[in-house]
Amino acid sequence: MTAEHMTNGTAAGTLSSYQEAVEWITGLIPFGIRPGLDRIEALMERLGNPHRRLKFIHVAGTNGKGSTCAYLTSVLIRGGYDVGTFTSPYITKFTNRFQYNGNDIEEETLLALANELRPHVEALAETELGSPTMFEVSTALAILFYAKVTFPDYVVWETGLGGRLDVTNIVYPVISIITNIGHDHMDRLGDTLVAVAEEKAGIIKPGIPVVCAATQPEVIEVMKRTAAERKSSLYLLGEQFAESAVSEREDDQTFRFDGLFRTIEPLSITLNGAHQRTNAATAVMALEVLRQYNALVIEDEALREGLLKAAWPGRLEMVSRDPRILLDGAHNPEGAEMLAKALRTTYRYEKLHLMMGMLENKNHRETIKHILPIVDTLILTEPDYRMKMEAQGLAGIVQEMRSNMPELPPIEIVIEKDWQQALNKLQQMTGDKDLGVVTGTLYLIADVRSRLLFGSDSEKGW
Known part of the structure; x- marks a missing residue:
């Protein structure tokens, strides 16, 4: 040849x-x-x-x-x-x-x-x-x-x-x-x-x-x-x-x-x-x-x-027990509503730390509104994908929504563009009695899942 x-x-x-x-x-x-x-x-x-x-x-x-x-x-x-x-x-x-x-x-x-x-x-x-x-x-x-x-x-x-x-x-x-x-x-x-x-x-x-x-x-x-x-x-x-x-x-x-x-x-x-x-x-x-x-x-x-x-990866999937890290590809308002309901009824924890990355063409406000009332920490990051929503832009939406929702309890907001660094922060802050959640686009879920379960990158995509 x-x-x-x-x-x-x-x-x-x-x-x-x-x-x-x-x-x-x-x-x-x-x-x-x-x-x-x-x-x-x-x-x-x-x-x-x-x-x-x-x-x-x-x-x-x-x-x-x-x-x-x-x-x-x-x-x-x-x-x-x-x-x-x-x-x-x-x-x-x-x-x-x-x-x-x-x-x-x-x-x-x-x-x-x-x-x-x-x-x-x-x-x-x-x-x-x-x-x-x-x-x-x-x-x-x-x-x-x-x-x-x-x-x-x-x-x-x-x-x-x-x-x-x-x-x-x-x-x-x-x-x-x-x-x-x-x-x-x-x-x-x-x-x-x-x-x-x-x-x-x-x-x-x-x-x-x-x-x-x-x-x-x-x-x-x-x-x-x-x-x-x-x-x-x-x-x-x-x-x-x-x-x-x-x-x-x-x-x-x-x-x-x-x-x-x-x-x-x-x-x-x-x-x-x-x-x-x-x-x-x-x-x-x-x-x-x-x-x-x-x-x-x-x-x-x-x-x-x-x-x-029956099993289906990336949907309310516990991929780590120490610390407890849950993955859920809730990338639209209905998915976020289902996630929030499950976090209220199915899981037990003292503090809830949630990491999120989304694509730019999604309904961000209607999705985030289900998440804000239940989290103690919100880590905003960016998926490794060309259509990603910038973490800073997502943070701006969150801050605007919080200013219009004074009844919400105080939460810590962390902006970390690099999803691997964001994952490290999530792991570090999730204590023995806490729950860490990674949610948003499946492009982010795929990478986090491969890293936590296999120590490698995923191919991910359509």
């Missing part, structure tokens, strides 16, 4: 390593720049439409998508099914996004599939459609992984952004799930909850049942109208199914599931926060629908064990 080929596999037209394949994919036009399904449809057409041979469980929503996917995957595997799971963003490594029976895609397999895709991507780039984006190529790679390499019984398929124009919406699923609707990505999905709901409801397909955990009346109206138009059976939290808490303590929640077909009690989960009971109940309802209408066979013992064993 020539020196030119060795330094750049792309020169030879073939990617020569896993790292090179990831760099090629992530170096394509970034996520979300050109919404629409034209390019992914053209790419699938060139590949023989492999997605049509798979059974998808399509999951959309503002928060809770990843956890719901984790519950579904865990239960289905324990029920004896082979399961593909496609999620985003990834926390530790690019391969996290493409899982089969709970294990990441192997690097060599990803490399081989990237090389299979590359000539088609480059051919499309020469047409009027333009180059497929990074997210489109990742989605196509996932479809090839499941349709041509692993052949799962079900693919748990998480949307990237929105629903209607999201690349993942190319599939025709056996069931659709919409976890909830909240104030996130409103710069791209619309400036009202109704507008966001319209986009998320875009995954509802004609005649395909949909399970939804949204609670706002205006959002429910959108879901009911869309389901009726498409003649899809809608199973709505609070109407066709519900959950009620039996007991709740750190790392252990038990609840009762009441569904249209039956009641199941008790069910237990180790993920923390009341919202995780909702996510688990949403997953159970989807499985119940598939059991009734698609001949899915899941023994109750597999259901119980699957829910109990």
